[in-house]
Amino acid sequence: MSDITIGNVERAIKTxxxxxxxxxxxFSDLDGIAGDGDFGASLASGFRLIDADLPEIDKSSIGNMLLxxxxxxxxxxxxxxxxxxxTGFMRAAMLTKEKQEIGLADLEQMVGAAIEGIKARGGADLGDKTLLDSLIPIHEKLKEHAEKGSSPAVALRDAAEVAERKMEEAKALQPRRGRQSFVGERATGTPDPGMVAIACILQDWCEQFGVERTPQAKELTQRSV
Amino acid sequence: MRKFVNNPNDFVPEMMAGVAAANPNLLEHQPEFQLIKRKDRPVAGKVSVVQGSGSGHEPAHAMAVGPGMLDGAVQGAVFAAPPVDACYECIKQLASDAGVLVLINNYQGDRMNWDMAVEMAQAEGVNVKSFIIDDDVAVKDSSYTIGRRGVAGNFFVIKACGAAADLGKSLDEVLEVAKKVNGQVRTMGVALSSCIPPVKGTPIFDIAVDEMEVGVGIHGEPGRRRDKTKPANEILDEMFEAVSGDGPFSKGDRVAVMVNGLGGTPISELYVLYNRAARRCEEAGYTIVRNYVGEYCTSLEMAGASLTLLKLDDELEKMLDAPAEVAARIF
Incomplete structure (x- = not known):
């Protein structure tokens, strides 16, 4: 089944x-609690250019665009x-270089490939309190829906739900990898900025694609420290 | 914000441009990569020594470019590693037939960006190797961290590798020098205040006027504990015991001692600390062969200091003695 078009992917990136x-x-303020406070600014420096270049970017395939x-x-x-x-975007791109449209099964594989790439690059894994603690359960949820033949809308709603729940659960963890690991137990009780970013992005995708979902966590509803 | 900044986003580019402008005969600045390189490098037969990390630690890293020191350096945004592209350009542009040694301070961002850049350059046939510096004793090496951080001991690794490269040593030999220095150098710092990254505009952590952070990282990362401030000698004593007790130091050793300011502490206070450090070294039976009091690796305007001890031998003493000049000169 192919129900995610290159236009949808472009819109998701724009969002x-x-x-x-x-x-x-x-995001920088969140990072300042337990990290060095540059997460938001760092990420924005790239996405500012993506935002500006997106209309002109190579859209001959989903993979070429993601590359x-x-x-x-x-x-x-x-x-x-x-x-x-x-690394995450590059691994996802490699699977879709020939594709103009994808289905949930493709998306599940793209997220899986991104996770493997991120693990190899940063040396982190599940339970280290990094964005992998969001991505890995999101991937499992996507796989479940791909096997059931669910619609992308249902999968997105559940993925956003998983992202929010995992972000909450991970607050109690002590980070072992990633930037928060520098501070050890002092980061316990604070959310990981990368996990908050994933949850915010998925919630905003829901809104953008007309998927009804009401977030509960103040990290998503207030978006201030 | 009590800072000399224009647009905060231009802070790093303008600082880097200023470094080059102050050294017009020696240095070239490439704004697209925030690369500072020696104009007369690379040269055939000499290993190039390069480094790159987040900004905010000046005079590390770009201001440590000069004869007998680094051949080039790239800097990222304040406290953020330079992108892969910049690291790659730094390697490529300084690659000589003798090769390039990349000195990386042990931070995950620095390691990932440099690792990718080194792989890319190696794939193109550049003879490049990297070495990880991790001299900070504050954060214990364990399965819960990425290991020790690289801090002011970085200076000694650069100085010795720069001298070794000038002597015409091979890439593997310069790498051995880096390993040797890193194995014999230990550092710990204490912060008395936070610092303010210009783009963030507010302090990166809260600390009361009567508090100190023992074992602070150079990005304001917490160290061993938060405590009430104490007289300078007591603070120095704790740093000395942490550093001396961790390293391969024993009675009769010859050492280099560095009291490094973190950016917001007057040099007079650094000499108060050095006075005690000299006394402690004497009591421990260490002979101070060289001393370094000033700013070598900072954290913007953070008030604080770190103590570094380096165990010396004939080879390292020669390398510390070798002539050198850096962009951030005061003479």
């Missing part, structure tokens, strides 16, 4: 850029986020 740019200060996105991120972002987010 992601809007989310990252609108929440730049918020350009990954290159913009890798080239411009730096910090921890550049290699992590850039």
């Amino acid at each position: 992601t850029a809007d989310t990252v740019l609108a929440n730049q200060q918020y 350009k996105i990954s290159m913009i991120i890798t080239k411009n972002v730096g910090g921890c986020s550049g290699p992590i987010w850039g």
Whole structure:
């Protein structure tokens, strides 16, 4: 089944850029609690260019578009986020170089490939309190829906729900990898900024694609520290 | 914000441009990569030594470019590693037939960006190797962290590798020098205030006027504990015991001692600390062969200091003695 078009993917990227740019200060403030306070600014430096370049980017296939996105991120972002987010987009791009449309099964594989790339690049895994603690359960949820033949809308709603719940659950964890690991137990009780970003992005995708979902966490509803 | 900034987003580019403008004969600045390189490098037969990390630690890293020190350096935004592209350009543009040694301070962002850049350059046939510096004793190495952080001990690794490269040593030999220095150098810092990244505009952590952060990281990462401030000698004593007790130091050793300011502490206070450090070294039976008091690796305007001890031998003493000049000169 192919029900996600290249236009949908472009819109999702545009929405992601809007989310990252609108929440730049918020993400940096979250990072300042237990990290070094540059997460929002770092990510925004890449997505500002993506936002500007998106209309002109190569859209001959979903993969070619995502490859350009990954290159913009890798080239411009730096910090921890550049290699992590850039690698994720690049791995997803590799699976869709020939595709103009994808189904949930493709999307599930793209997210799976992105996760493997991110694990290899940063050396983190499930339970280390990084964005992988969101992406891995999201991937499982997508796989479940792909097997059931669900609609992308249902899968997106559930993915956003998983992202919000995992973000809440991970607050109690002590980070072992990623930028928060520098501070050890002092980060316990604070949300991981990367996980908050994933939850915000998915919630904004829901709104953009007309999927009804009401977030509960103040990290999503207030978007301020 | 009590800072000399224009647009905060231009802080790093304008600082880098200023470094080059102050050293017009020696240095070239490439704004597209925030690369500072020696104009006369690379040269055939000499290993190039390069580095790159987030900004805010000046004079590390771009201001440590100069004869006998780094051949080039790239800097990212404040406290953020430079992007892969910039690291790659730094390697490519400084690649000589003798190769390039990348000195990386142990932070995950620095490691990931440089790792990708080194792989790309190697794929193109550049003879490049990297080395990870991790001299900070504050954060214990364990399965829960990415290991120790790289801080002011970085200076000694650069100085020795720069001298070794000038002597015409091979890439593997310069790499061995880096390993040796890193194995014999230990650092710990204490912060008395936070710092303010210009783009963020507010302090990155809260600390009361009567508090100190023992074992602080150079990005304001918390260290071993928060405590009430104490007289300078007591603070120095704790740093000395942490550093001396961790490293391969024993009675009769010759050492280099560095008291490094974190950016917001007057040099007079650094000499108060050095006075105690010299006394402690004497009591421990260490002979101070060289001393370094000033700012070598900072955290913007953070008030605080770090103590570094380096165990010396004939080879390292020669390398510390070798002539050098950096962009951030005061003479």
